[in-house]
Amino acid sequence: MHGPGDERIALYDAAGAQIGAEARRVVYERSLWHGSAGVLLRSTDGEQVFVHRRSDDKLVMAGMWDCVAGGVVDPGETPEETARRELAEELGVTCVALVPLFSVAWESGPGRGLGTGPAGLRVHLFAYEAFWDGEVHLQESEVAEGRWMTLDELRALLADHSRPFAPDSRVLAERRLAELS
Numbered sequence: 001m002h003g004p005g006d007e008r009i010a011l012y013d014a015a016g017a018q019i020g021a022e023a024r025r026v027v028y029e030r031s032l033w034h035g036s037a038g039v040l041l042r043s044t045d046g047e048q049v050f051v052h053r054r055s056d057d058k059l060v061m062a063g064m065w066d067c068v069a070g071g072v073v074d075p076g077e078t079p080e081e082t083a084r085r086e087l088a089e090e091l092g093v094t095c096v097a098l099v100p101l102f103s104v105a106w107e108s109g110p111g112r113g114l115g116t117g118p119a120g121l122r123v124h125l126f127a128y129e130a131f132w133d134g135e136v137h138l139q140e141s142e143v144a145e146g147r148w149m150t151l152d153e154l155r156a157l158l159a160d161h162s163r164p165f166a167p168d169s170r171v172l173a174e175r176r177l178a179e180l181s
Contacts (some may be wrong), residue, residue: 004059010035010073016082016105016124020111021075027062033105033177037082039068041091044131046180049154050091050175051103052138052146056168060121061113063144067155068127069093079103080124091146092137103174108167111154118166119180127172130163151177 005025012033027034041050049067056063058105069090073082080098088094096156104127115121133179138146149157155177 008075010075010077012073012124014105016103018073020085024059024072026063026116026132028121029117031119031122033124034070035073035079035082035121035124035126036070036088036168037073037079037128038068038169039083039087039128039130040068040101040172041087041093041136041175042129042131042135043148046131048137048150050146051149051154051157052090053144055140055142055144058142060115061168064113065163066164066166066169067149067154067173068166070169073126075132080128083126083128088118090139090142092139093130093132093134096130096132098128100132101129101172102173103127104175106171113164122170123168125168125172151180 007024008026010019011022012035014033019170033083051067054061054064054066069087071086083098106123106125108114109121159174
């Protein structure tokens with residue numbers, strides 16, 4: 001039987017080109033570059049963001065707060081396909097337009113919940129935004145809890161270091177919030 005660490009994910013080079021695939025466990029153990037795509041889900045008036053807490057048994061960033069429905073790029077998948085898949089899986093949201101925001105190479109450095117490799121996580125993050133006012137259906141295996149927050153509530157959560165926040169999503173959220181100010 002295979003576990004989540006055996007799942008093959010797309011490898012990227014340092015410049016951001018997809019170059020192959022490897023087991024997720026190996027990617028995290030060796031700090032290999034990989035891709036992830038994430039969607040910042042906002043209300044149609046733009047005033048709220050859906051924020052959730054990751055489940056406590058995730059391989060990385062377990063139990064951390066997050067404002068992105070996202071995950072790793074599968075082999076042969078485009079970042080946009082990943083973003084659509086993850087938004088549907090984690091929050092049950094489909095048939096929405098995805099607005100590309102930016103992509104950024106991101107390195108966490110070593111730390112608790114950031115892989116076991118010497119450099120932590122090394123990720124090309126492809127960021128998107130979508131607008132939605134319908135129901136959100138949480139994927140219980142990945143999302144412990146979630147709710148809509150105002151942009152100011154999200155800013156306060158990001159500033160509250162007693163409530164750990166997924167660092168890759170922090171990069172996306174802080175950049176997007178600065179653009180909206």
